[in-house]
Amino acid sequence: MATITKITLGKNGPLVSKLGLGCMRMSPVWGGQVNDEKESIATIQMALDNGINFLNTGDFYGSGHNELLVGKAIKNRRDEAFISVKFGAIFYGGQWIGLDLRPIAIKNFINYSLVRLGIDTIDLYQPCRMDNSVPVEDIIGTIADLIKEGKVRHLGVSEITAEQLRKANSVYPVSALEIGYSLADRQIEHDLLPTAKELGIGVVAFANTAEGLLTGEMKAPLPADSYQNHFARFQGENLIRNLEKVEFLKQMAKEKECTPTQLAIAWVNKQGDHVMPLVSMSRRSRLPENMQAMEINFTAEEMNALNTHFSPNAILGGTYLQR
Numbered sequence: 001m002a003t004i005t006k007i008t009l010g011k012n013g014p015l016v017s018k019l020g021l022g023c024m025r026m027s028p029v030w031g032g033q034v035n036d037e038k039e040s041i042a043t044i045q046m047a048l049d050n051g052i053n054f055l056n057t058g059d060f061y062g063s064g065h066n067e068l069l070v071g072k073a074i075k076n077r078r079d080e081a082f083i084s085v086k087f088g089a090i091f092y093g094g095q096w097i098g099l100d101l102r103p104i105a106i107k108n109f110i111n112y113s114l115v116r117l118g119i120d121t122i123d124l125y126q127p128c129r130m131d132n133s134v135p136v137e138d139i140i141g142t143i144a145d146l147i148k149e150g151k152v153r154h155l156g157v158s159e160i161t162a163e164q165l166r167k168a169n170s171v172y173p174v175s176a177l178e179i180g181y182s183l184a185d186r187q188i189e190h191d192l193l194p195t196a197k198e199l200g201i202g203v204v205a206f207a208n209t210a211e212g213l214l215t216g217e218m219k220a221p222l223p224a225d226s227y228q229n230h231f232a233r234f235q236g237e238n239l240i241r242n243l244e245k246v247e248f249l250k251q252m253a254k255e256k257e258c259t260p261t262q263l264a265i266a267w268v269n270k271q272g273d274h275v276m277p278l279v280s281m282s283r284r285s286r287l288p289e290n291m292q293a294m295e296i297n298f299t300a301e302e303m304n305a306l307n308t309h310f311s312p313n314a315i316l317g318g319t320y321l322q323r
Helices: 037-049 065-074 103-117 136-149 162-171 192-199 236-255 260-269 286-293 300-309
Strands: 006-008 015-017 020-022 054-058 082-087 089-092 095-099 122-127 152-158 176-180 202-206 275-280
Touching: 020 037, 037 065, 037 286, 054 065, 054 202, 054 275, 065 082, 065 103, 082 103, 082 176, 103 122, 103 136, 122 136, 122 176, 136 152, 136 162, 152 162, 162 192, 176 192, 192 202, 236 260, 236 300, 260 275, 260 286
Parallel strands: 020 054, 020 275, 054 082, 082 122, 122 152, 152 176, 176 202, 202 275
Antiparallel strands: 006 015, 089 095
């Protein structure tokens, strides 16, 4: 299997694997079925065996189910794992109903997370997004206090604007920005990515295949029960046009003897040494393919062709960031 290199997460930050493991799909976040728990735990442990130490979870993934799962997987292996936890989202009946970012809520959330994970300190702690319901200074200040108390090691943020990122970093140094980023979702290149680079903040990039669009396996119309139907990108004429754009990726993948998914991950990987593709997996069989994607290189012509074909806004319909 491929060897995963390590990068520094942010300015003077910790060493983490260049490929991160997203654990969300191991739990029923949107009311779906629970995956095979033994297979999920085996996937996390196999990732650790192969040097992937960045494990991403959220206290609202399956109402705590995901943290309990990760806790079981890292038992007796705590030192091998770097645990990233998101908080703040409130779900009820499998539906998102809002955010709670009050300092009193954050202090409550983290205690439950530590118990479910079976650890004393969370490596990276971050609000899942910010909606101006609570001042940035109060949210970040609370996490800074948790760092001083020893309950958290590093501060992260997720799905925020460049202005919010600057404000957060002025309160306490931000180690990582978690954000959706792919060939199909490049709007953050205008100001958010340059801001992160300027401030020396690592980028944890999720949704590399744009919710499955770039896998080359999607066909129109989608099944009625597909969660993607919620987004304009996957509806009607938009989906037909978008899948036509993906044919280019499929052709390049064929020429390079890899899969479209691998190309999509590889493109994100090549956006900088400070950018980590965060790939969701729930089966061990996915690990070799995703690790091999980290070794794919592009010629200047290939990279230019991809950037031109998938220029910002080339994909029609709303994106994850606009949800």
